[in-house]
Amino acid sequence: MKTIYRACNLCEAICGLEIQYDEIKNQIISIKGDKNDPLSQGHICPKGASIADIYYDPDRLKKPLRKYKNQWEEISWEEAIQYTKENIKKIQEKYGHNAIGVYLGNPNVHNYGSQLYGSRFIKSLKTKNIFSATSVDQLPHHFVSYFMLGHPNLLPIPDLDRTYYFLILGANPLASNGSLMTSPNIRERLKHIKERGKVIVIDPRKTETAEFATEHYFIYPETDIFFLLSFLKFIYKNNYIRLNHLQPLIKEDIKSEIETILSFFPDKDLENLTEKYTGIKKEILSKIYYEFCNSPNAILYGRIGVSTQRFGALSLWLIYLINILTGNFDQIGGMMFTSPAIDLIGKVERKNLYARYFSSVTNTPEFMGEFPVSILSDEILTDHPEAIKGMILIAGNPVLSTPNGNRLRLAFQKLEFLVSIDFYKNESNQYANIILPPTSPLEHEHYDITFLTLAIRNYAKYSEPVFPKSNEAYDDWEIFVQLMDSKRIIKPIELLNQMLKNGPYKLTLEELKKHPHGIDLGPLKPNLKERISEIILFPEIFKNALKDFSKQYSEYFSYLEENLSRNIFLLIGRRELRSNNSWMHNIPRLIKGEERCKVWINTKDAKRLNLNENQFVTIVSDAGEITIAVHITDKIMEGVISIPHGYGHSITDDISWQNAKQLKSNASINDLTIHQRYDQLCYNAAFNGTPVRIINN
Numbered sequence: 141m142k143t144i145y146r147a148c149n150l151c152e153a154i155c156g157l158e159i160q161y162d163e164i165k166n167q168i169i170s171i172k173g174d175k176n177d178p179l180s181q182g183h184i185c186p187k188g189a190s191i192a193d194i195y196y197d198p199d200r201l202k203k204p205l206r207k208y209k210n211q212w213e214e215i216s217w218e219e220a221i222q223y224t225k226e227n228i229k230k231i232q233e234k235y236g237h238n239a240i241g242v243y244l245g246n247p248n249v250h251n252y253g254s255q256l257y258g259s260r261f262i263k264s265l266k267t268k269n270i271f272s273a274t275s276v277d278q279l280p281h282h283f284v285s286y287f288m289l290g291h292p293n294l295l296p297i298p299d300l301d302r303t304y305y306f307l308i309l310g311a312n313p314l315a316s317n318g319s320l321m322t323s324p325n326i327r328e329r330l331k332h333i334k335e336r337g338k339v340i341v342i343d344p345r346k347t348e349t350a351e352f353a354t355e356h357y358f359i360y361p362e363t364d365i366f367f368l369l370s371f372l373k374f375i376y377k378n379n380y381i382r383l384n385h386l387q388p389l390i391k392e393d394i395k396s397e398i399e400t401i402l403s404f405f406p407d408k409d410l411e412n413l414t415e416k417y418t419g420i421k422k423e424i425l426s427k428i429y430y431e432f433c434n435s436p437n438a439i440l441y442g443r444i445g446v447s448t449q450r451f452g453a454l455s456l457w458l459i460y461l462i463n464i465l466t467g468n469f470d471q472i473g474g475m476m477f478t479s480p481a482i483d484l485i486g487k488v489e490r491k492n493l494y495a496r497y498f499s500s501v502t503n504t505p506e507f508m509g510e511f512p513v514s515i516l517s518d519e520i521l522t523d524h525p526e527a528i529k530g531m532i533l534i535a536g537n538p539v540l541s542t543p544n545g546n547r548l549r550l551a552f553q554k555l556e557f558l559v560s561i562d563f564y565k566n567e568s569n570q571y572a573n574i575i576l577p578p579t580s581p582l583e584h585e586h587y588d589i590t591f592l593t594l595a596i597r598n599y600a601k602y603s604e605p606v607f608p609k610s611n612e613a614y615d616d617w618e619i620f621v622q623l624m625d626s627k628r629i630i631k632p633i634e635l636l637n638q639m640l641k642n643g644p645y646k647l648t649l650e651e652l653k654k655h656p657h658g659i660d661l662g663p664l665k666p667n668l669k670e671r672i673s674e675i676i677l678f679p680e681i682f683k684n685a686l687k688d689f690s691k692q693y694s695e696y697f698s699y700l701e702e703n704l705s706r707n708i709f710l711l712i713g714r715r716e717l718r719s720n721n722s723w724m725h726n727i728p729r730l731i732k733g734e735e736r737c738k739v740w741i742n743t744k745d746a747k748r749l750n751l752n753e754n755q756f757v758t759i760v761s762d763a764g765e766i767t768i769a770v771h772i773t774d775k776i777m778e779g780v781i782s783i784p785h786g787y788g789h790s791i792t793d794d795i796s797w798q799n800a801k802q803l804k805s806n807a808s809i810n811d812l813t814i815h816q817r818y819d820q821l822c823y824n825a826a827f828n829g830t831p832v833r834i835i836n837n
């Protein structure tokens with residue numbers, strides 16, 4: 141019997157796990173939270189406790205599958221790699237390098253081998269058609285960091301353990317376990333903030349976090365921008381601007397810049413507009429603004445609710461601005477910057493990473509070397525000579541995860557070649573010519589390159605594999621290496637050791653192996669002045685976009701008027717503790733109990749529409765329609781409905797997804813979301829606030 145300590149890599153919280161493993165039987169006996177992990181302190185969630193179920197899952201693929209006469213057949217790795225390489229080559233020779241597109245799904249950032257070698261593989265393809273989950277997620281954060289701080293990955297992280305006031309816009313960390321803040325054991329941490337001060341949640345749904353918080357206020361989807369503009373005005377008019385140590389980094393005339401911004405909105409109107417659009421009373425707004433400004437320190441934090449909507453980039457810009465102007469940036473108890481053991485940013489040199497080239501069909505600008513996934517179907521479904529003809533899906537299920545999934549289904553069916561690197565069949569790779577399955581999480585070693593740079597304490601941890609790997613299995617990185625024909629390869633583990641040695645703490649793999657619970661490298665420290673030489677508070681691109689917004693908001697929100705008369709509902713998403721984006725819905729211990737893929741609707745709305753609990757309704761949007769069971773509750777704002785994403789499982793062949801087939805209510809929210817509905821500034825998908833109608837069947 142062996143005890144193995146390792147990080148769970150299923151979500152951003154990266155909790156320490158204590159795994160009892162029987163070496164002789166090759167069997168896991170138990171999985172618990174690791175009490176000695178300095179960051180997660182024993183925390184574990186139902187997914188972490190089920191991580192071994194992925195390994196044992198009969199649905200998990202272990203051999204390459206090729207489509208032959210519409211049937212899947214197992215083939216050898218040698219044949220599979222050969223076949224994949226040949227087809228990629230054939231398409232690129234016929235149509236050019238850009239004819240192959242790539243989608244990198246979320247689990248890539250949770251797999252260090254994939255991260256280290258995925259980028260090399262993609263580079264070797266010489267295609268500009270690169271897409272990823274970034275553009276259905278945190279894209280506006282990168283966009284704002286790039287323009288204000290000079291580097292897209294220099295992301296501010298909430299200093300949760302020392303803050304007195306945590307103001308959350310559109311995040312539900314008690315279900316999601318936190319995002320862009322690696323903060324395991326979040327309930328404990330929020331509890332301590334409540335003891336010191338307040339946790340305030342602004343969300344169209346009374347979420348788990350909202351129930352636990354000191355206060356919660358409903359807000360209409362996509363209206364955060366008004367909440368934030370009024371906040372900025374409050375700070376300015378009441379002289380709460382405190383730049384403190386960041387003063388030397390700021391060269392702009394703040395007063396005149398704010399005057400300009402506010403002049404876009406008639407003086408007396410802004411508060412009225414904010415009350416009208418957000419649905420939050422003026423007195424409440426000023427109370428929150430006042431408390432925030434008078435707290436010893438405070439954090440304004442916005443996540444998926446704010447990130448994936450039409451005004452995400454503008455809202456995030458205002459969020460950064462408010463944290464900076466109130467002295468809560470790079471300061472203890474505010475938004476801070478990490479000093480990770482592997483520091484991929486170092487001292488920032490501003491580089492051009494925006495609009496260096498454009499997509500062929502929709503003429504969309506790249507950002508950080510990627511195009512937004514919202515345009516993917518348009519780049520395929522066209523007679524344009526530079527259309528995408530083949531796709532590589534790497535740990536992604538965009539048919540369920542990106543807007544207008546049905547259109548993507550059509551697009552994937554039109555492709556000449558589709559390869560998926562995934563250990564499950566899913567709704568996207570059902571159209572593939574070949575699936576190459578890598579090893580599952582516990583079969584390879586792990587280091588969280590990304591999430592250790594986003595953690596609320598500086599901390600490092602290396603994880604040993606649990607299960608031995610068979611000769612017949614390849615890690616993601618090994619698949620990439622074979623597809624690339626690399627002659628000389630440095631294993632990820634060697635690269636890791638090198639990166640650790642070159643890092644600010646000069647750690648080594650050997651040192652990390654001596655500390656299987658992880659090494660605490662201390663609380664975050666102010667360090668922005670060592671990293672950047674200037675903060676641009678008011679980049680032209682945001683000012684111009686805000687000016688445009690000020691002329692168009694009544695048009696943008698015209699359906700909100702209609703919503704108030706209740707002909708239209710505004711659709712938002714939902715994450716639940718036992719879900720993991722589009723996968724793991726076939727794991728019995730996670731799907732047991734009450735069904736979760738239901739549409740939540742407010743009690744008054746349900747009454748008006750004559751709806752009963754658990755009945756099925758049809759929901760219709762400009763993109764399509766779905767049928768789904770109803771849950772009636774006061775935990776959702778009137779006029780708003782909520783459906784979790786990642787469902788809509790439709791895999792029906794052979795053994796796969798037997799469990800998911802038991803889900804009675806099982807529909808994809810992204811058959812309703814609209815691909816032309818995106819943030820016009822950074823092109824992130826705008827899921828939140830999609831207008832829909834409900835039909836009582």
Ligand SMILES: Nc1nc2c(c(=O)[nH]1)N[C@H]1C(S)=C(S)[C@@H](COP(=O)(O)OP(=O)(O)OC[C@H]3O[C@@H](n4cnc5c(=O)[nH]c(N)nc54)[C@H](O)[C@@H]3O)O[C@H]1N2
Pocket residue numbers: 244245246247248251273276277278444448534535536537538540541542561562563564565566578579580581616713714720721722723785786809810813827
């Ligand atoms: N409407 C709506 N849509 C959303 C969201 C929303 O809030 N609302 N959220 C969006 C967000 S934030 C995200 S990140 C995306 C996520 O969506 P995707 O990018 O599609 O990622 P996942 O659904 O997490 O996983 C996709 C696939 O990765 C496979 N996989 C897991 N681990 C590995 C691995 O180690 N290697 C390989 N090769 N494959 C692996 C799984 O089997 C699964 O099939 O969804 C987005 N979609």
Ligand SMILES: Nc1nc2c(c(=O)[nH]1)N[C@H]1C(S)=C(S)[C@@H](COP(=O)(O)OP(=O)(O)OC[C@H]3O[C@@H](n4cnc5c(=O)[nH]c(N)nc54)[C@H](O)[C@@H]3O)O[C@H]1N2
Pocket residue numbers: 151152246277309310311312313315316317318319342343344345347359360361362363364443444445446449712713714715716717718719720721722828829
């Ligand atoms: N259990 C579980 N955990 C996960 C995931 C999962 O699928 N399941 N996915 C992981 C991933 S990939 C990510 S990116 C993170 C995301 O982590 P979070 O950002 O915490 O994710 P959500 O739970 O989607 O929280 C978004 C909240 O925004 C609210 N909202 C919707 N529209 C608006 C709006 O217009 N304004 C405001 N103010 N609020 C709005 C929603 O009601 C919801 O409560 O979670 C990660 N953790």
Ligand code: SF4
Pocket residue numbers: 148149150151152153154155183184185186187188189317324
């Ligand atoms: S919270 Fe996230 S990291 Fe922690 S056990 Fe659950 S899935 Fe794993």
Ligand SMILES: [Mo]
Pocket residue numbers: 246273277
């Ligand atoms: Mo995400």
